Amino acid sequence: MTTLFDPITVGDIALSNRIAxxxxxxxxxxxxVPTPLMATYYAQRATAGLLITEATAISHQGQGYADVPGLYAPEQIAGWKGVTAAVHQAGGRIVTQLWHVGRVSHTELQPGQGAPVAPSAIRAHTKTVLLKDGAPVFVDTSEPRALDIAELPGIVEDYRRAALAAIEAGFDGVEIHAANGYLLDQFLKTGSNQRTDAYGGSIENRARLLMEVVAAVVGAIGGGRTGIRLSPVTPANDIIDADPQPLFTHVVQQLAPHGLAYVHVIEGATGGPRELADRPFDYAALKAAYRAAGGKAAWMVNNGYDLALANQAVADGADVVAFGRPFISNPDLVQRLRVGGPFNEPDRNTFYGGGAQGYTDYPVLG
Structure with missing residues (x-):
């Protein structure tokens, strides 16, 4: 029987286990700009089958939080080269998550850009992070402006360039972030997309920008080095869709021909309940629709998994299980899962911003 600790190949990337x-x-x-401290952080966690980096902005316009990394300038590529080299030296595999936050930003993070951009001029009732005297401060997002249709090809090009920059920086691939209420998810969902042009209204139109981005990234670096992250029903960042099951069925059917490495699905609310009474969703049907359309990518599941749930998911046919917060305080999480613990508790006060404390100083077994 396949286990969580067995190797697997996802697209062109060979993984030592099924833990991401x-x-x-x-x-x-x-x-x-990524730092040497970040290289240490990721290398410490390189026993995971796959490391997916923190979300990484494809452009200055795509930045939405203070001190998050980018992949659109030479110094950023150079910084990431240090990270990927450290991970590969430790025997790991690493992809970067390509990010445009859309409306989840603040004018202070958009100098020279004006307001954050969005499919429609609808403010997200959520928070972003600014740094004041080096300390993280949570503030309301700013009012966005609606993107003109003429601007969309430039955003697609930003994704393509960022994918190429990722390969130049030494990454094994990329993950397109189309989840959690950020730009591509904003275009998908009715609560944030009220456009009346070719990128709004019907499911096909709302999915158009995502499919253009996928085609551009796959054309640049190949499907075998491209993953995608989806979150059909999460309320993260004030996002909602009136009817998500047919929307995401269409999305995965359109993804199937691209030969992706993996499809990464957040089940339920990001960082919250796995089941939402007001937003029921059939994830088994979603996967079945993808397979029926010819999709062969590895199926990655995510949200609140512990060892027992992860083992059951693999037994039920999941290819990879993603763990989030447990990796913050357990750099050797794979080994701890293998032996059943114990597990370090994370220090929530050091999640966002700071230095080595609560970042690279958690102990390992033994």
């Missing part, structure tokens, strides 16, 4: 480290925003990249 989910993207975790840590706000430790001053001026959006």
């Amino acid at each position: 480290m989910a993207p975790l925003t840590r706000n430790r990249a001053p001026n959006a």
